[in-house]
Amino acid sequence: xxxxxxxxxxxxxxxxxxxxxxxxxxxxxxxxxxxxxxxxxxxxxxxxxxxxxxxxxxxxxxxxxxxxxxxxxxxxxxxxxxxxxxxxxxxxxxxxxxxxxxxxxxxxxxxxxxxxxxxxxxxx
Numbered sequence: 001x002x003x004x005x006x007x008x009x010x011x012x013x014x015x016x017x018x019x020x021x022x023x024x025x026x027x028x029x030x031x032x033x034x035x036x037x038x039x040x041x042x043x044x045x046x047x048x049x050x051x052x053x054x055x056x057x058x059x060x061x062x063x064x065x066x067x068x069x070x071x072x073x074x075x076x077x078x079x080x081x082x083x084x085x086x087x088x089x090x091x092x093x094x095x096x097x098x099x100x101x102x103x104x105x106x107x108x109x110x111x112x113x114x115x116x117x118x119x120x121x122x123x124x
Contacts, residue, residue: 004061007095011065016072019054026122028114030107037063037104039111041071045119048079055111062094062101063108069094070108083116085109 004012024042031038037059044052053075057067070090074082090105091097097105 002062002098002101004065004098005095007069007093008062008065008097011068011094012061015064015068017054017068017075018056020056021052021054024115026115026117026119028111028116028118030111030114032103032107035059035103037107039063039067039107041067041111041115043112043115043119045079050074050077050079050082059107060101060104062097062104066090066094066097066104066108067111070112074112079116079119083113085112
């Protein structure tokens with residue numbers, strides 16, 4: 001098992017923003033077919049800001065933790081800024097990831113962008 005830093009362990013053991021919204025403004029789902037990890041993100045948007053965000057992740061400690069970290073940082077962020085987030089941003093917020101777990105930060109960033117794209121295609 002990879003050695004994880006304190007940020008990853010805290011977000012794995014105490015993930016923030018877990019759950020979903022029935023009335024979400026945008027929903028994004030991303031899966032990694034190689035490892036089987038899956039992340040879904042729900043967002044609420046007001047005045048082009050992410051006012052609330054939730055996630056559900058099926059996967060390893062790093063996948064759960066990076067989803068939690070991503071949602072914490074994205075909450076309150078402008079949509080344009082959130083769309084430009086990279087997996088490196090997520091990995092940095094998480095205090096770094098073992099090389100074999102970088103794909104987890106990709107999953108979180110992509111699911112967020114997918115939720116924003118869903119909102120932009122189908123404003124509610």
